Amino acid sequence: MRLLLIRHGQTPSNVAGLLDTAVPGPGLTELGTRQAAALPDRLAGESIDELYASPLLRTQQTAAPLAKRLGLPVAVRDGVREIEAGELAMRGDSGSINAYVSTVFAWARGDVEARIPGGESGVEALRRFDSVIDEIAATDRSCAAVVSHGAAIRLWTASRGINVRVDDVEAEPLRNTEIVVMEGSPDGGWRFMQRLAAG
Template sequence: MRLLLVRHGETPSNLHHLLDTAVPGPALTPLGQAQAAALPEALADEDIEALYASTLLRTRLTAAPLAAARGLEVIVRDGIREVSAGELEMLPGESAEGRVYMRTVFAWADGDTTPRIPGGESGEEALARYDAVVAEAAASGAGTVAMVSHGAAIRMWTAARADNVDVPFAAARPLANTGVVVLEGSPSDGWKALSWEGATVEPAGEPGPTGEPVDTAG
C-alpha cells in the first residue's frame, strides 16, 4: 500500500506554537483554508482510493477539498489524532514544560514506549491507536491511502515504523502545514518512507542527517 500522511492546514494555535491537542480543536486560519484548497492539485498525481482524517476539526476541514475533488468520503478515525498533551495542553512548545512533550514523543519512536506525557497517554497507547487505523486501511485493499493527521503524530509513527527513518531524521524535520510524508509497505511487511515533504528519503543504512527534537504539536 502507498500511504500518504498529510499534516493539516494552519490553525491559530500553530501561529503561537501552542500544544493544542484536545478535541475538537480550532478551525483553520485563512492561510490554512488556502493550503487545504491547494491539496487536490498538490496530490494530483496520486491515485488516492481512500481518505482518512482524525477527529479534530482541522484535519476534517483540510481533507474536505480533496474529498470533494476526488468524490471520496472522509473516513474519520480517532486513532490518527494528535498525541495528547495532557497537563501540557496549550503551553508554548518552546517552553521548558512544552519541550517535555516532543522529548517524550521521540523517546517512544526510539522504542521506549512506557513513559507517559503528564496527564496524557503512553507511547504504547499512541502507537497502538495509530497502527490500528493504518491496519484498517491496509485491510481495505486500497492501493493508495491518504490520512490527514498531525505533525507530532506523523513524525512519531514514521520514525517508529519506517525502516529507513530514525529519530534524528524525524526530529530535524518538522512538517509544515499540509506537508506530506509518503510511505510504502504493509503492517505485516513493514514500511519504507519514499519522500518527506517532496525530498527523497535515503534507503535504510545510508548515512543521514541528525538533529534535536523540535516543533510543537499540531
C-alpha cells in the same frame, strides 16, 4: 500500498505556538484554508482510493477540498488524532514544548512506557495509530491519504519506517500540509519514500 500522511493546515494555535491537542480543537486560519485548497492540485498525480482524517476539526477541514475533488467520503478515525498533551495542553513555553517533543521521540527510540504528564504513553499512542493503518491496509486498496497531525505522523514514521533514522525525523519538523509518503504493509513493513513540501 501507498500511504500519504498529510499534516493539517495552519490553525490559530499553530500561529501562537501552543500545544493544542483537545477535540474538536480550532479550525483553520485563512492561510490554512488556502493550504487545504491547494492539496487537490498538489496530489493530482496520486491515485487515491481512500481518505481519512482525525476527529479534530482542522484535519477534516483540510481534507474537505481533496474529498470534493476525488468524490470520496472522509472516514473519521480517532486513532490518527494528535498525541495528547495532558498537563502541557495549551502551553507554549519552551520547557513544555521540549518536554512534549522529547517524550514523543523517546517513544520512537523504544521507551514506549514513558508518559506525557496527564497524557498518554507511547504504547497507547502507537497502538491507536497502528490500528487505523492496519484497517486501511486491510482494504487492499493501492493508495490512501490520511490527514493527521505533526507529532502523530512523525512518531509513527520514526517508529514504523524500516529505513528511517529517528534523529532525522526529530531534527526536521513537519510543516502544515507537508506530506510524508510511505509504502509497504503491516506484515512486510513500511518504507519512507519521500516528503512532499508544503504548498
